[in-house]
Amino acid sequence: MHTERKARWAVRQSALPTVVRSCPDCSSTRHRPSGKIRVNANGKLLDVWLLLSCAGCDRTSKVPVHERVHTSSLEPARREAYENNDLAVVRELTMSASLAAKNDYSLDWSGTWELEARTPLHAIDDPTPLTVLVSFELPVPVRVERLLMSGLGLSRSRVRRMVADGRIRLPLAPDAKARRDFELTVHAPAATLAQLAAPVAATRREAVRELGAASAVEAPPRLSRAVSGA
Ligand SMILES: [Zn+2]
Structure with a gap:
């Protein structure tokens, strides 16, 4: 009888993570992407770097993305994105855990996300289980x-x-x-479910009497919610 209830929560991106690694010129360890990617072609070989700016002194540093790769091993569209400092690719590289691991730096994800969640107030005590899909717009590690x-x-x-x-x-x-x-799913407390069984049946009988047989064929929607709120 219960209809399925679903909610969708989204972990939305509000900023890019900070690259944490030491700067040779100052004491800062925080770096931001400069928004640029450098591509260097040497014959048939390509080098690609992500460029970062030190938050303390603005020094530019390079993170190798591809080193001495053959031009044919890169998709033309990918190479074009690198050459055009494509914003989506800059974001992707900045957030890449594998690039961070390969180049021995860490990512500071604080302040990079916010949760967009619309869960009705009565949701957690409603007898119908609530299924919540949590989706991530960015690969930020967040404690559940x-x-x-x-x-x-x-x-x-x-x-x-x-x-x-x-x-x-x-x-x-x-x-x-x-x-x-x-x-994840959220279930009503056991007590709520036990209370429900009898009152739902009684209320429905009353509804049938009041509304008459014709309209009672379509059971009033959200009857169970009305009971749980009583
Ligand atoms: Zn610096």
Whole structure:
């Protein structure tokens, strides 16, 4: 009888991560992409670098993306994107965990994202399980319980208790960090479900009496929600 309930939360990008590595010219360790990519062709071989600017002294540094690769090994469209400082490619390279690992620097993701979540206020006690798809616009590692606190508007302790009680079901531990799409479900407390069985039947009988047989064939929508709110 219950219709499915779904919500979609989105981890939206608000900024690019900061590249953390030492600067040879100053004491700063924070670098931002300069917005440029450098391509150097030497015969049939190509070098490609992502250019960064030091936040402390503006010194430009280079992160090798491709070293001495044969021109035929790069898609023409990809090479063109490099040569045009394509913004999407600059973003992609700046956020690349593999590029960071290869070049021995880390990424600081603080302040790079915000959660866009629209969950109706009555959502967590509604008897129909709520399925939430959490989608990531950027590969930022975010602790799962932080998403839950923000998305459901609950305290950390309440979130932990709901996970422990099986009311929130997750594909990964609440203190794990997610960085790609996943689904979770939120279930009503056992007490709410038990209270519901009898009153729903009684209320429906009354509705049938009041509305008459013809309109009662189409059961009033969201009947269960009306009961849970009583
Ligand atoms: Zn510097």
